[in-house]
Amino acid sequence: MESFQYDLPARPCVALPVRAELWGVVSSGNLEVLVETGPPPDQCRFQVETSAHGFSEVWQAVLEDFVTRHAVGGLSFSIHDAGATPAVVSLRLEQAMQSLKAP
Amino acid sequence: MEGKRTLFDRLFPGGHGVSCVGQVLRGWGATTRGRVHVIGTTDHAAIDARIALMLSQAVLDAVAQGPAGSPLPILFIADTQGQALSRHEEALGLNGYFAHLARCVQGARERGHHLVTLIDGEAVSGGFLAFGLLADAIVALPGAEVRVMDLRAMARITRISHDRLVALARTSPVFAPGADNYWRMGGIHAQWRPDQDWAALLEQQLYAAPADDARADLGAVRGGRLLAASLARQVCDAP
Amino acid sequence: MNRIPGKSYREATARQRVAGLLDADSFAEWVGPAARATSPHLAALGLPCSFDDGVVVGQGRVEEAVVTIIAQEGQFNGGAVGEVHGAKIRGALQRAVRERPTAVVFCIDSGGVRLHEANAGLLAISEIMRALLAVQGAGIPVWALVGGSCGAFGGMGIVARLCDAVVMSEEGRLGLSGPEVIETVMGVEEFDARDRALVWRVTGGKIRRTLGEATVLVEDRLSAFRAALESLRHSCPVALPRTLDALQAVQDQLTARATRESDLRDGQALWDRLGLGADAAWMDTAQFNRRLQELA
Amino acid sequence: MNATGPSRLWNHEARRRTARLTRCAAFLRGKEVAAADMVPFLEAVLEPGDRVCLEGNNQKQADFLAAALADCSAQRVHDLHLVQSVLALPEHMTLFEKGIARRLDFSFAGPQAHHLARLVQDRAIEIGAIHTYLELFGRYFIDLTPQVCLIAAQAADAAGNLYLGPNTEDTPAIVEATAFKSGIVIAQVNELRDALPRVDVPADWVDCFVVAPRPHHIEPLFTRDxxxxxxxxxxxxxxxxxxxxxxxxxxxxxxxxxxxxxxxxxxxxxxxxxxxxxxxxxxxxxxxxxxxxxxxxxxxxxxxxxxxxxxxxxxxxxxxxxxxxxxxxxxxxxxxxxxxxxxxxxxxxxxxxxxxxxxxxxxxxxxxxxxxxxxxxxxxxxxxxxxxxxxxxxxxxxxxxxxxxxxxxxxxxxxxxxxxxxxxxxxxxxxxxxxxxxxxxxxxxxxxxxxxxxxxxxxxxxxxxxxxxxxxxxxxxxxxxxxxxxxxxxxxxxxxxxxxxxxxxxxxxxxxxxxxxxxxxxxxxxxxxxxxxxxxxxxxxxxxxxxxxxxx
Missing domain, CATH: 3.40.1080.10 (Glutaconate Coenzyme A-transferase)
Structure with missing residues (x-):
């Protein structure tokens, strides 16, 4: 397993604080993402644990694009990845965003 | 069966009458406090529906026979290589036969029968789950082999190297075969040494006060299973 | 012809099943993913963990009646039971004895013991069995739902049959030893695990329903499983009795079955004998149920 | 033109065809060959260096004939040039390993792709070219015409008419090229019938057929779950x-x-x-x-x-x-x-x-x-x-x-x-x-x-x-x-x-x-x-x- 953490500047999320919510499952080629209220409102935190080694740059690129697309400041995304492709990662993050709810 | 007779001589110096039909043991043993029921399997039985039915009938008979008000303890002898593997047994629904056996064992417990299991030989996953592992107290005799799967088969299925599993098994009791590992995890209450007085030890177990399933706590105390008890409690008490 | 009606139970995740089975917004989870109760044993082997260790437990409502719900995630390690996974289930069952819900709904989707923590898994299943028997002892029924991709095998196959009612879809499977295990040990002539139609004729919902092991056979739709729960409130409101007579009656039934089906190796033989027809394996669920009822 | 010179022969191919049929006449009962005689029959028909199409498609395989050909003696049958669209069966590889075949022109080698690459690296095979289907079919009529083709059909009648069933695939292109260029057309069939549902290949294009012990294999290649x-x-x-x-x-x-x-x-x-x-x-x-x-x-x-x-x-x-x-x-x-x-x-x-x-x-x-x-x-x-x-x-x-x-x-x-x-x-x-x-x-x-x-x-x-x-x-x-x-x-x-x-x-x-x-x-x-x-x-x-x- 490889793990890393990124704290990226982000526009504040309007729905803060959010109810913790889990999306996706850990199975081959898939991942789960847990969305919680976390860092300051101008920061977004990603904690990634992945079974695919050597992809930190790809992860960073995927997550930077995601932060550009959405106002996710104040949120933390914890990810357990079992070899999902970037396409699946983006899709799960989009699905998680769609479901953000107040606690 | 010859080995089992020697075992019963040692467990019940006061006498015993255990018969063996098709790898199923049924009968009685005499303790200083009276007779107890003996039910079990021998010769590393692969438990199929027929054996499971004989065991469950033996349990039901033990419950039906007992003098009302003072149910006799039941001693289970576990010696099983696991469930029988065949297409027929699956089609027939062997898991349902095992579940019925488990319900009969619980029925006996609910009627006040104290339940003790001795592992003499092998105790492997499915066959062990159905009755032996459901007792109030579980004891491993010397040489008992307790396991789900040996490490080579596990390495093949999990695709983790055998060497790595062997190395990890030295520090963790969580996956490797062995009565010691099960003892550390609280799954076996006691292991008897060859030089001990088994008849006396058995009596202590057979007439102990009944208790709830405390194996997870035992595992925590013994340091082999640290999360099972606390997590169940956490779920129980969660807001 | 447009869309297939309704969401598939088989394809749904454990969380989607929970949401689809319970009244809207009625679910409250115990020790949810934010608690990060993950498996230290998988981590020690360098394998991916899951925030809920592959099982969701909590309480919710079915038509306003409070139920305890347990849902295994078949896609995570085949729904296999490890220490944490098992402890969560056991805790939920113990809590049910204390809180006395209308029923415990147990969505089983598991191959049995998680080999990476095999000893802990075996003990956990034993503890689940005892805790489940205690729930029933308190009069509370436990309803098993079997329709996931892993079915209910190994120790969880035994657990499923301990339950007071079993709701299955045709796609669900219920057994003890998986076909792959039997093929590996006994040879491909004994059980060809790649012959999927055979696998389902031996372990699938239709043969289980025919033998009476599945209480109801429903379509593979989340809504159909939900509807089955609603009707179980009326048909199975309390745990099955464990009186000596009741246990002996089951003993006699199982004995009769073992004698009658002494050479059963394929569900088709059963259907042929019952006069269900050569196309029993092809019938849709409604038709199959209707034919079974006509023959009963 | 040159009316006085020695007359030139214009039917070498037809004579060669007649010679082949004469050599194998003992095995023929009408147009039928017994399955048990297939190996000696092929050894009699084939000549070293023959261009052969052993029908192999995406789905339909002349698998019985492939196995028989692979069982032939490499002393008697060798250096064949295979011209066929798909190499799918292990027997296709055996032909090259045994030296029965040497050269290959083909289109696709799905299940044998690794094996084929190994044979090429070991120089156990000469590859003419990898074609598209139409290209290969085109060359059947230009410079890669089979001298013998071994095809698969659903059924034959006693006269040798063939019914191909739903899986036609390459058969018409192969038979057309072979039959009308003095080649030998050999078919394996799943069954012999009194009357065919329809005639896909007329009997006079077919030289002989064999009822295979097992129906030819058909791969459900186009089913996506x-x-x-x-x-x-x-x-x-x-x-x-x-x-x-x-x-x-x-x-x-x-x-x-x-x-x-x-x-x-x-x-x-x-x-x-x-x-x-x-x-x-x-x-x-x-x-x-x-x-x-x-x-x-x-x-x-x-x-x-x-x-x-x-x-x-x-x-x-x-x-x-x-x-x-x-x-x-x-x-x-x-x-x-x-x-x-x-x-x-x-x-x-x-x-x-x-x-x-x-x-x-x-x-x-x-x-x-x-x-x-x-x-x-x-x-x-x-x-x-x-x-x-x-x-x-x-x-x-x-x-x-x-x-x-x-x-x-x-x-x-x-x-x-x-x-x-x-x-x-x-x-x-x-x-x-x-x-x-x-x-x-x-x-x-x-x-x-x-x-x-x-x-x-x-x-x-x-x-x-x-x-x-x-x-x-x-x-x-x-x-x-x-x-x-x-x-x-x-x-x-x-x-x-x-x-x-x-x-x-x-x-x-x-x-x-x-x-x-x-x-x-x-x-x-x-x-x-x-x-x-x-x-x-x-x-x-x-x-x-x-x-x-x-x-x-």
């Missing part, structure tokens, strides 16, 4: 339907085999219907009877399907839908690979398929290191037929886009590659350099095994969007358009972001949101069937899937 279709494939299918099928009004088309295209087939009756496309797109098909096409047929999208071969389990369904399929008087499918390839090349406006690798020129290949897969039919379908003269709306629109506005002198075939940017971690689909180039070096091939050339590709669809290569005016635009949909692969991340945004403004790259597609709606719930069982139900029980696809 909808259960394996992913959300990403659903998303790409939505983009293909809205961004290409609807945008060009594609009525006549061919699909490759794969989950990507199966997803499109299963979205037509749902998403396609919502877009109002019924009757406007996907009406006429050159396609095998894919089970995943059933919902679109039942929904009335599909009007007509002509097929290369058949598909196991689709027999009853096809027979019950004669308005859609080409069927014989007996109700069974009449397929024909040569004609269907021709239809795909000349009469279709779109081909869509997938690939394993694509480079910045748009060249794509399924050949990766250590495997020689060959091409099959994709290059015929996936190329612009420059001999085409009739017009259609889709063809004209593509032609206009390609020539940049002026009055087009010809249209353009739509050739679409639909791929995920990553197949799995460590395997990006988009690469700077195809493995095919390395393979060419390793194998000593004259050309790199490129399946579809970049200059034939009109669109690339990935989960990131659709790139319209017809609108690209310079090589740089083209490569940036490809980078612009290559996602987070190294190729994609090396894009010039401003350049790509500019291409997006010009509609050369279109993202899902540009097409009005909400990514979050891309779920499996959108599929018209999610399981094989759904397909059976939608077919009203007519589709009978092989047992390995059933979970009931």
């Amino acid at each position: 909808p259960a394996h279709i992913t959300e990403i494939q659903v998303l790409m299918a939505m983009m293909a339907i809205k961004g290409i099928y609807a945008a060009y009004g594609v009525e006549r088309l061919n699909h490759g085999i794969g989950y990507d295209t199966a997803a499109i087939e299963l979205l037509l009756p749902t998403y396609g219907a919502e877009l109002g496309l019924k009757g406007r797109v996907a009406r006429h098909w050159a396609l095998n009877p894919h089970p995943t096409l059933i919902p679109a047929i039942e929904a009335g999208f599909v009007e007509r399907v002509h097929s290369f071969g058949s598909e196991v389990g689709m027999e009853a369904y096809v027979a019950a839908r004669p308005d859609v399929f080409f069927t014989g008087p007996d109700g069974s499918l009449r397929s024909n690979r040569a004609f269907c390839q021709m239809a795909g090349l000349y009469a279709c406006d779109l081909f869509i398929g997938s690939t394993l690798q694509m480079d910045l020129d748009g060249n794509s290949s399924t050949a990766t290191l250590g495997r020689i897969t060959g091409f099959g039919g994709a290059p015929n379908m996936g190329s612009d037929a420059r001999g085409r003269r009739h017009a259609s709306a889709a063809w004209l629109q593509a032609g206009r886009e390609k020539c940049g506005g002026g009055p087009p002198v010809r249209g353009q075939k739509l050739v679409v590659q639909v791929v995920e940017t990553w197949r799995e971690p460590h395997h990006p689909t988009f690469v700077e350099r195809l493995d095919a180039w390395q393979l060419q070096e390793d194998m000593g091939l004259a050309l790199p095994p490129i399946m579809i050339h970049g200059d034939d590709v009109s669109h690339v669809v990935t989960e990131e969007g659709v790139a319209n290569l017809l609108l690209c005016r310079t090589p740089e635009e083209r490569s940036q358009a490809i980078r612009g949909v290559a996602g987070y692969t190294p190729v994609g991340r090396a894009r010039d972001r401003r350049f790509v945004e500019n291409l997006r403004d010009r509609g050369i790259i279109r993202r899902p949101e540009d097409l009005g597609i909400d990514v979050r709606q891309a779920t499996r719930d959108l599929l018209a069937a999610r399981t094989i069982k759904d397909l059976v139900r939608i077919s009203d029980g007519l589709y009978q899937p092989p047992k390995q696809f059933r979970n009931w």
Whole structure:
């Protein structure tokens, strides 16, 4: 397993604080993402644990694009990845965003 | 069966009458406090529906026979290589036969029968789950082999190297075969040494006060299973 | 012809099943993913963990009646039971004895013991069995739902049959030893695990329903499983009795079955004998149920 | 002319044919050969160095004859030149390992791709060329005519007439070339019948037949279980339907085999219907009877399907839908690979398929290191037929886009590659350099095994969007358009972001949101069937899937 953490500047999320919510499952080629209220409102935190080694740059690129697309400041995304492709990662993050709810 | 007779001589110096039909043991043993029921399997039985039915009938008979008000303890002898593997047994629904056996064992417990299991030989996953592992107290005799799967088969299925599993098994009791590992995890209450007085030890177990399933706590105390008890409690008490 | 009606139970995740089975917004989870109760044993082997260790437990409502719900995630390690996974289930069952819900709904989707923590898994299943028997002892029924991709095998196959009612879809499977295990040990002539139609004729919902092991056979739709729960409130409101007579009656039934089906190796033989027809394996669920009822 | 000189013989081939038949006459009872005599029979008929077609297709295999040939003595039968479209059976490899065969001209080697690559490296085989199907069939009539062909049919009558059943595939092309050039036609049949449902090959084209001990193998190659279709494939299918099928009004088309295209087939009756496309797109098909096409047929999208071969389990369904399929008087499918390839090349406006690798020129290949897969039919379908003269709306629109506005002198075939940017971690689909180039070096091939050339590709669809290569005016635009949909692969991340945004403004790259597609709606719930069982139900029980696809 490889793990890393990124704290990226982000526009504040309007729905803060959010109810913790889990999306996706850990199975081959898939991942789960847990969305919680976390860092300051101008920061977004990603904690990634992945079974695919050597992809930190790809992860960073995927997550930077995601932060550009959405106002996710104040949120933390914890990810357990079992070899999902970037396409699946983006899709799960989009699905998680769609479901953000107040606690 | 010859080995089992020697075992019963040692467990019940006061006498015993255990018969063996098709790898199923049924009968009685005499303790200083009276007779107890003996039910079990021998010769590393692969438990199929027929054996499971004989065991469950033996349990039901033990419950039906007992003098009302003072149910006799039941001693289970576990010696099983696991469930029988065949297409027929699956089609027939062997898991349902095992579940019925488990319900009969619980029925006996609910009627006040104290339940003790001795592992003499092998105790492997499915066959062990159905009755032996459901007792109030579980004891491993010397040489008992307790396991789900040996490490080579596990390495093949999990695709983790055998060497790595062997190395990890030295520090963790969580996956490797062995009565010691099960003892550390609280799954076996006691292991008897060859030089001990088994008849006396058995009596202590057979007439102990009944208790709830405390194996997870035992595992925590013994340091082999640290999360099972606390997590169940956490779920129980969660807001 | 447009869309297939309704969401598939088989394809749904454990969380989607929970949401689809319970009244809207009625679910409250115990020790949810934010608690990060993950498996230290998988981590020690360098394998991916899951925030809920592959099982969701909590309480919710079915038509306003409070139920305890347990849902295994078949896609995570085949729904296999490890220490944490098992402890969560056991805790939920113990809590049910204390809180006395209308029923415990147990969505089983598991191959049995998680080999990476095999000893802990075996003990956990034993503890689940005892805790489940205690729930029933308190009069509370436990309803098993079997329709996931892993079915209910190994120790969880035994657990499923301990339950007071079993709701299955045709796609669900219920057994003890998986076909792959039997093929590996006994040879491909004994059980060809790649012959999927055979696998389902031996372990699938239709043969289980025919033998009476599945209480109801429903379509593979989340809504159909939900509807089955609603009707179980009326048909199975309390745990099955464990009186000596009741246990002996089951003993006699199982004995009769073992004698009658002494050479059963394929569900088709059963259907042929019952006069269900050569196309029993092809019938849709409604038709199959209707034919079974006509023959009963 | 020279009336006085010694008269020249003009029938060498016919004499040689007579000699072959004389040598094997002892084995013939009428035209039938006993299965037990097959090895000595072949040893009598064949001569060293013969050009032989041992019928091997995608699905249908002359497997009994292949095994018999492999059992022949290499002393008596050797150095054969095999000319056949597909190498699928282990016996095909044995022929080369034993020295019975030496040279090979072929199209496709799916299941034997690794083995074939090894034989080439060991110099145990000489490869003439890797062909497309039509190319190989063409050469049957020019310079690769078989002297002996070993074919597979469903049934024969006593006279030797053959009934091919639904799986025609290559048989007519092989038999036509062999029988009319003094070759020997040998057929294995599953059964001998008094009367055939229809005569597909007349008896006087057939020299002998053998009733094989077992029916010939047919691989259910075109069955895609909808259960394996992913959300990403659903998303790409939505983009293909809205961004290409609807945008060009594609009525006549061919699909490759794969989950990507199966997803499109299963979205037509749902998403396609919502877009109002019924009757406007996907009406006429050159396609095998894919089970995943059933919902679109039942929904009335599909009007007509002509097929290369058949598909196991689709027999009853096809027979019950004669308005859609080409069927014989007996109700069974009449397929024909040569004609269907021709239809795909000349009469279709779109081909869509997938690939394993694509480079910045748009060249794509399924050949990766250590495997020689060959091409099959994709290059015929996936190329612009420059001999085409009739017009259609889709063809004209593509032609206009390609020539940049002026009055087009010809249209353009739509050739679409639909791929995920990553197949799995460590395997990006988009690469700077195809493995095919390395393979060419390793194998000593004259050309790199490129399946579809970049200059034939009109669109690339990935989960990131659709790139319209017809609108690209310079090589740089083209490569940036490809980078612009290559996602987070190294190729994609090396894009010039401003350049790509500019291409997006010009509609050369279109993202899902540009097409009005909400990514979050891309779920499996959108599929018209999610399981094989759904397909059976939608077919009203007519589709009978092989047992390995059933979970009931």
